[in-house]
Amino acid sequence: MLATFIIGLREGLEASLIVGIIASFLVARARRDALRSVWIGVGVGIAICVAVGVALEIVTVDLPQAAQEGLETVIGLLAVAMVTYMVVWMRTHARDMRASLETSAGAALAAGSTTALVAMAFLAVLREGFETAVFLLAAFQASTSPLLAGLGALLGVLVAVALGYGIYRGGVKLDIARLFRITGVVLVIVAGGLLTTAAHTAHEAGWINVGQARALDLSWLVLPGTPVSSLLTGVLGVQPYPVVLEVVVWLVYVVPLLVYVLAPATKRRNPAPAPAA
Numbered sequence: 001m002l003a004t005f006i007i008g009l010r011e012g013l014e015a016s017l018i019v020g021i022i023a024s025f026l027v028a029r030a031r032r033d034a035l036r037s038v039w040i041g042v043g044v045g046i047a048i049c050v051a052v053g054v055a056l057e058i059v060t061v062d063l064p065q066a067a068q069e070g071l072e073t074v075i076g077l078l079a080v081a082m083v084t085y086m087v088v089w090m091r092t093h094a095r096d097m098r099a100s101l102e103t104s105a106g107a108a109l110a111a112g113s114t115t116a117l118v119a120m121a122f123l124a125v126l127r128e129g130f131e132t133a134v135f136l137l138a139a140f141q142a143s144t145s146p147l148l149a150g151l152g153a154l155l156g157v158l159v160a161v162a163l164g165y166g167i168y169r170g171g172v173k174l175d176i177a178r179l180f181r182i183t184g185v186v187l188v189i190v191a192g193g194l195l196t197t198a199a200h201t202a203h204e205a206g207w208i209n210v211g212q213a214r215a216l217d218l219s220w221l222v223l224p225g226t227p228v229s230s231l232l233t234g235v236l237g238v239q240p241y242p243v244v245l246e247v248v249v250w251l252v253y254v255v256p257l258l259v260y261v262l263a264p265a266t267k268r269r270n271p272a273p274a275p276a277a
Helices: 001-029 032-061 066-092 097-111 114-143 145-167 178-205 227-236 244-262
Strands: none
Touching: 001 032, 001 066, 001 097, 001 114, 001 145, 001 178, 001 244, 032 114, 066 114, 066 178, 066 244, 097 114, 114 145, 114 178, 178 227, 178 244
16 A cells, blocks of 8 residues: 555655646646636646556456566566666656746747746656556556555555645645655655566466575565565565565666665855966
């Protein structure tokens, strides 16, 4: 539940921030007439993402066991790639996201067309929604309780929408860079768990047979049916008997990315003025 809550919160907040910035910009410029088109773009983006998620789930269920394991591996790797790109992108763009979006929105209004604004909102929702659909599907497949995982995702999205609306109305002030750094740390750990799960399902599908010697005995900690087991296996991808490959891929992925996310941000320096002749 925690993993899907963070996923829903992070992805939903990013999309709601982009849409909220565009909406507040239009209101400030007395262009409320363009808001309806923006909301239509948002609605179409959400509908497409829901359809993609449902289609992926249907395709996964109807496959034979070995093919299911293979598709789960592909979905897991795709989710890890998406969250890695998202964490790295937000690490470098969180601080200047508002200024960049308002510049683009101002250029669109200056050109006399709101099509670009609708496209910005639509693509923001489509991108974040598609990432959410893939990431949540991988998390559901790794979770021991799909019901709790779905509830966590729903709560995360609702909180994200509420925060986005509060920021749009001006009643909520957040340090976006710090918030994304905190959620980035959690997502890196969750993605590491998905990567170990992908390594496990790749072996079950017959794709990888190296590194299958038992590395650790965690059966004393990961007891099936216990809340601790649900947390460790569902969120972190920890198995009772992790093999060498699973431990290696977790360390190789999580450690460098955590160092990158937690490293102090370097401030951009303006170039020094040229000396007078």
